[in-house]
Structures are given as structure tokens and as C-alpha cells.
Amino acid sequence: MSILRFTGYLAAILLGTQPAMADEKWWPSPWGADDEAGNTNYMTPAKTLAATALIKQGVVVKLGHDYHAEMPIPVGRVFALRIPGAPTSKPLGSNRVIYNDEFLTAEIGQVGTQMDGFGHMGLTLGDEADRTKMTFYNGVTAQQMMTPRGLIKNGVEKLKPIFTRGILIDLEGGLGHTLAAGYEVTVDDINKTLAWQGMSADDIQPGDALLLHTGWGRLWMVDNQKYASGEPGPGQAAATWLAGKKLVLVGMDNWSIDVMPNKNAPDIAVPAHITLLLKNGILLHENLKLSDLASRQQYQFAYIFTPLPIRGATGSPGSPIAVY
Template structure:
């Protein structure tokens, strides 16, 4: 219902042997008698290089629900703004224009979202980024365009398998207005015992 960080216990697989990040079972993530192994209280404050990927400029206008960001799109955006590609520990922020529907048209906002697919997820994993953010309610494209029939393959690939944090509903328009592509990405998660995520707005300092 707002800007929030998805912690390491936010997304896991189902089935007969459900697992979360680092192989934790649901009982280990959220035990009945106290905080779990993947609670957001275990996360430290984040202070790292941030990169804005302006998909609105690359796309020629705001993206639509189900429209997928490709590696070619990212490379074009980086070249366009003269920014080096992301590397170890970086935070990557995708500006898709989907945030324009927030509050103004919630039915449209929640009907789907532009975002990345597994191609870009693997590209980000290879570059060992620490965090991926978006101006939509999910980093992964919705509805899902590829892969097994599951709702959030991108979240599973990034967070469950590789421990990459996700930050949703980020107001990236402010960076666009300021014409900023690189900045310091700063966020301190609220240490809520056993929580799977944290509310709060990241800071971009430049």
C-alpha cells in the first residue's frame, strides 16, 4: 500500500518443500515463538551507488502493463545518459512511468505493471547488484510473459535464489525532473521483528 522494501523472507517457493532465501523453511522464516532467520530486522542500513534506468525516455513514453524491459533497453539507456553499467553492490532503479497511475487510477495501477523479465534478472544477477527498485508495485513484469506458470518468477530469481533486495513504489519522477542518473542510494529498513519487509522511502543524494 505504499513504498516498501521486500526483505529476504518476502518471497519463497510453494509445493511440498517450500523454501525461502538461503534454503529457509517457512517455519524458520516465521516461527511461532519469535523472530525468524530472515526477518527484516537483520538487514543493515543501505548506502550504495544508485543508477536510474529511464525507460520512459528510451520507450518514447510511459510503459504499459505487461511491457517487458530488455537488456537492450537497459544498454540503450545507459549509453544515452553516459552511465556505466551496474556492478557489485549497486542499486538499480527502473523508471517506467507506471507511477503516474498511483492514487489517480488505482484500478489501472493494480491491473498489472511494466517491469523486467528473467532475461534482465539474470543480467543483474551476473553483475552482483544489491538492490533493484521500481516505480511500480512489482519489479517483475505483470502479467508474466515467460517461464513456468508461477506469479513472480523475477522475485524468486532475485531474492529467493540470490538475496537481492527489491524496493517497490519508488517515486523516481523526482530524479527524472532533476535530470539525475547516478546518486547515493540510502535506506534504513525499520527493524520490525520477523517482518518480511519494511515501509519507508529511500533517499537519493547527489
């Protein structure tokens, strides 16, 4: 499967055409009709203190990939860094100081490790040209939310910093194989892996960050074409189960969380995005590097990430960390 198929999947994500899922009203949010922070509202002092109790050794693990032009990037998207002048300045002062600045051009979505915010994904509940029927988190419409220069509602700057308990579910280890493109992660897979780790579903608490390690991320910078050709991920049933856990976020070692291709529901675009992000206020962290945690069998840790407060943005780049 080619990188062009990858672009086709992204087109499905951006269009968000979900006729089978579009007639269910998912708003107002349990956090209130005006809420724009979703389940980051679970980030309380008590939740932070509970996460710090998991830090025993002081080990910090970076969960994000380096950003550079050679990383897997969808066709038509850009990551370009330039240093004008190289060095940028002429010598300054009697001590002849020089400096460098950079110019960075990039999209956020699917460009390296990044988090989807609540302005990213919506459903069209009427005519495809009617902005009053294009509906996003908490019932906010495109007419209310969108401008060419950014969002005026549901922007990523409205999210609260995340400092919480992280749980790794090592599906590759628990199931005994690397999950392939098109493999639909099931609730049974999750429960089986939790048991293999000496845990159970009851260990998952509201406000936790849940990370699913499939092994697909091992292809990053090894076989970018294959990495982009599809991915394992949760289908509708597992997404509904995850939503019931009231998580702050779900993260994976793939580029879009959802199973691609979705063989069991080929006409439904990105059901995990719709169920988790749009309808339940659960953020999605994509293109994570989870192999280090898996190899260390470190299944619980403090998960720390502050979205870049880019006013009006639909998501955020940046590398989360796990501390244990």
C-alpha cells in the same frame, strides 16, 4: 483489468508456485551458510565513501510516496490510522498540556512504498503442506524460520543499513514512451537506455542500488485502478542479467517489480522475485516515486535507506532518499 486481477497477481506472489524453476539449488549463499543479510553485506565503509563522493549539490529527493488510506492498496489489505480521543489526552498539569497518539493498522507488503526482505518469498520444493520443503533465502525452510508472531530467521532486522551508490535507468526517457502493463523490460532496453544516459553496463558495480523508471508510477493517485491493473517490469532474462550485477537492491515505480501480466511465461509466477530476492540476496524496493529524479536527469546519487528493524518482519515500509 480490475483490482481483483491485482489481488490475483498477489496470490501468485504469495503462493510462489514455480515448478519450472524449483529444481535448482540456490544455497548456500556466497556470504555463508548462516547469512541472513544478503547483498546488504556489500555495505562497507568504502562503499559508503564512494557514495558520498556523488554528493555535489546537497540536494535531497524523497523517493517514497505518502502513506494514507486512499493510496493504491490490494483488496483485503488495510492501511488505517486513528487518533484516539482527538486529542488523546485530557489537559495535564497546571499548564494544561494535551497530546495526541495514533493507532496504526497495516500490512507491509504492497502497502505504499515498501521493501521486500528475505522472509517474503520462497519456493515449495515438495508437497505443498510440507513446511520442511518450503524454502527461502539461503535454504532456510519454513519449519526453521516461521512462527505466527514473526520470523526467527531471515527477518528484516538482520539487514544492514543501505548507504550506497544509486543508479537510475530512465527507461521511459531512453525508450521514448511510458511502458505499459505487460511490457517486459529486456536487457537490450536497459543497455539502450544506459547508452542514452551516457553510461554503460560496465558502470554498474557490486552493491549498487539500481532503480528502473518506467513511467508507470505517474498513475499513482491519478488512476489507482489502472495502476493496480498490471505493470511493466523485467522478465526472466533481464532478472538474470540484473542478478549478475550483484546489486544490493532493485527498485521500481510499480507495485511488484515483476512484469504483470507475464505474457511470455504465463505459468511462471514472479520470476524476478525468485531470481533476485530468493536466489541472489538482492532486495526489492516497490512503489517508488522516481519521476523527480528522471525529470532532473539525475542518474547517479547516494541512495540511503534503513529498513525499520521490526523483528521477524518480512519487509519494511519507509521512504528512501537520493542525495546528489
